[in-house]
Amino acid sequence: MSSSSSTNTETLTSSSSSSSSSSSSSSSSFASRPLSQLKHMDIIDLLPNSTFDFRFQLPRQAQDFLERREVREFMSGALAGAMTKAILAPLETIRTRMVVGVGSRHITGSFVQVVEQQGWQGLWAGNMINMIRIVPTQAIEFGTFECTKRAMASLQEKWEQNECPKLQIGCLNLTLSLSWISPVAVAGAAAGVASTLACHPLEVLKDRLTVSPEAYPNLGIAIRNIYKDGGIGAFYAGLSPTLVGMLPYSTCYYFMYDTIKKSYCLTKNKKSLNRPEMLIVGALAGFTASTISFPLEVARKRLMVGALQGKCPPNMAAALSEVIRQEGLKGLYRGWGASCLKVMPSSGITWMFYEAWKDILLVQKGLI
Template identity: 75%
Template sequence: MAFETESQKKTYCLLGDVDVYDVAVVPKELELVDKNASLDVPRFRFPDVGQSFKDFFNTREVGEFVSGALAGAMTKAALAPLETIRTRMVVGVGSKNITGSFIEVIEQQGWQGLWAGNTINMLRIIPTQAIEFGTFECVKRAMTSAQEKWKQECPKLQIGPVNLNLSVSWISPIAVAGAAAGVTSTLACHPLEVVKLVPSMHGSKDRLTISPDVYPSISIALRKIYKEGGVGGLYSGISPTLIGMLPYSTCYYFMYEKLKSSYCLAKKKKVLNRAEMLVVGALSGLTASTISFPLEVARKRLMVGALQGKCPPNMAAALAEVIREEGLLGLYRGWGASCLKVMPSSGITWMFYEAWKDILLVERRHL
């Protein structure tokens, strides 16, 4: 007869209510925990939207995007009168000198006329500068990173006994980024430039910047241009605009970065102060504007002529028309007014942009 040892003994418990018919005997190891204990059911948690937005707006890209927008808005508000005079002179409306244009605007529309069309300028410059600076910084970083990887794993091309290293070190990330910034911002914001500049399709030379009679508001201008020309009307002159933008934008960013790095190297310093940024930015704008100004004159003539019904067939024809009518100096008509606007504009824009980056990206110190 076998006996169970102490360790082999099992205890049992009763499950069920007091009714004996519902009683079941099971080992005590399977005894349920307290009947009244609540089950641990997984809880559904809503995502922290606020934190997601906070993390998004704290990224470097958003900081650069916002810095560009704020810099553009502040610069445009300060320099709106010069933009009005420059536009009048480039298109050929009114007086042919800066002082005469100022006097004409004040006599015809009062002091507020110097800010005529500034609303559309602000609406145009804020997204334009935001997209432009944001694109420039992103493309520059991407190109620099790609070049570093390409150096480490540089592919080779063998043609017979000749081995060629496919190096891309000769490509300037700054130049590529500058070109990409100009093209991207132009494609995104060109309709606002058309509304600001072009005359009506009936041949009137009045524009939103010069006289608000034809286009009393931005929404009316957009609807009218779209009704008369469709999407193509809103993108009137996009081809010459892109052609003119490429050399300007490429040179503009390239000159600023190179002048800044050369000056810092010569002075043995890491960053520029605000006054130095102002001067370097102004010089970069002057250089870029001088190189690309004939294309700017041809571009404005094409945009205006397209809606007047007497548009030259292409940019080369527009340049030839200007030379035929006004000589070689006609290619630089309004250059003085343009420099008067471009130099302070580019200088102030870079100064504000770098200042806002210091504020918005202070924790990351990417500057």
């Protein structure tokens, strides 16, 4: 009897030890395995020596979704935009005030005026909505750009492989080719339009919070007052001029970045840019695009916030005419210096962060 009891005790001890070892091994194995290799159900110890455990269910569909190239490009854009805006929010505040004609006409004067009236926190007025706006905007913009660029390049390749169709007009035989179309330019235009259509209401909120913090002290009040004054349509005020202004800017912006990048790499016999070079190339692309499209930006801002001053022009042409009549041609570039001061570092930093996040989320994962 004693021998049997001893044997049973040893068996239980051995079983317990084996179970503990197995549980420890399972937990250790779980901790050491990458997420993509986890089983659908795994046992995890709450504490190293705990007898309790729970089962962790990993949604495979969600993991597969996050591994897609397009999703990671969207994520890279969102992270790059958020990091850039957090750094450059004060310049955005000053730029917006100067463009719409609020306060001083000089960068330094506007800076001092904001600090005196609202304190240092005034430089970040509207930054919360700006951060909420920039994450989806940059995600959609960069994601759309990358997807459209690949689609256009693939379409051109298939078009050439299947022989370009010919159009006969009398004695003329015309070959229809897509080779003259720049995939980058088309992708840039598509990116600008897509992000604008999706995120324009957030742009309206951001401008109202920045220009008139007294009337719109926080996001909730801004949403309520704008809706009360004009309904849902008020959140899309200035959409048409925004799209008109965005097309040349976005097209030029992405085209210039790609062109300068390729030309520099070809000249220096390099395959890719380092981080400082990305910063410079991105800044040059932003400067060029902003200079070309700035008059349209002035008209767009006037239309979007004109209601605050009780003199909202009916359309973009009227807004441009009003600016020229009141301030002359130089009025079309009022705030251009502040805009470049903001756009150049913003563009450079955004591209630098975007390429860095692409390296982390795509290149290191073998998705590119």
